[in-house]
Amino acid sequence: MKNVRELLSSRTGPKAMSFDGNTGGPSTEDILTALAFVPDGLGRELLEALWWPESGQRRREQLRQAVIALVAPEFTRQMHTLADARTDYGIAKASMGWGGAQITDAQRRQLRRTEEALEGARAVTWPNNTMEQLGVLAGAVIAEMAGASECARCGGRKVVLDAAIAGVVRCADCGGSGFEPLSGRKRANAIGADCSAYSRFWRPVYEWMLYHFRESESRAASRLSRALSKAA
Numbered sequence: 001m002k003n004v005r006e007l008l009s010s011r012t013g014p015k016a017m018s019f020d021g022n023t024g025g026p027s028t029e030d031i032l033t034a035l036a037f038v039p040d041g042l043g044r045e046l047l048e049a050l051w052w053p054e055s056g057q058r059r060r061e062q063l064r065q066a067v068i069a070l071v072a073p074e075f076t077r078q079m080h081t082l083a084d085a086r087t088d089y090g091i092a093k094a095s096m097g098w099g100g101a102q103i104t105d106a107q108r109r110q111l112r113r114t115e116e117a118l119e120g121a122r123a124v125t126w127p128n129n130t131m132e133q134l135g136v137l138a139g140a141v142i143a144e145m146a147g148a149s150e151c152a153r154c155g156g157r158k159v160v161l162d163a164a165i166a167g168v169v170r171c172a173d174c175g176g177s178g179f180e181p182l183s184g185r186k187r188a189n190a191i192g193a194d195c196s197a198y199s200r201f202w203r204p205v206y207e208w209m210l211y212h213f214r215e216s217e218s219r220a221a222s223r224l225s226r227a228l229s230k231a232a
């Protein structure tokens with residue numbers, strides 16, 4: 001079967017809606033019926049936003065909610081982890097020689113340990129204003145997905161042959177996504193940040209969103225594909 005994304009986009013455009021050309025394969029109606037079997041959620045919203053823009057336009061609110069449902073819990077989790085690490089560090093600091101007592105080696109070790117944990121948590125926590133920027137980030141990520149071309153090295157297969165182990169390994173060029181990644185400069189541009197701000201602050205959240213958006217969209221595309229082959 002033809003790629004379901006191509007089918008969706010070729011059968012739902014204004015032309016396909018006005019007449020059903022006899023081009024073989026599933027009709028527009030078949031595709032819309034199959035689409036009803038794809039569960040609601042981010043994947044389906046992305047599938048439509050990317051491959052059926054007319055419907056995506058009408059479903060902007062659903063897409064917005066699905067993006068928030070994905071990103072907000074992760075952001076909150078990170079903030080809690082950071083707050084816990086800060087609390088632990090504060091406690092360790094306050095406990096050093098509490099009430100004028102002698103500082104012990106155990107207390108010094110605890111201070112060092114909690115300080116490292118706090119630095120570690122800071123390093124992996126997304127920027128404070130991630131939620132404020134969510135619309136801009138989501139728009140840029142979706143635009144990257146829409147314009148993405150296959151990775152030149154692995155040809156979209158996500159893996160490459162490694163002669164050394166006589167097997168396949170994850171393609172390093174695309175990080176196993178199968179797509180050519182946009183440069184940091186282009187991504188920075190798309191989110192209205194400068195290059196260094198992108199690589200220092202925004203890259204982790206951008207890449208996390210891109211990865212999860214692609215996973216969701218890909219699952220939805222498989223569901224659509226399965227629903228179509230059942231109907232055929």
Ligand SMILES: [Zn+2]
Pocket residue numbers: 151152153154155156158159171172173174175176177178179
């Ligand atoms: Zn690749």
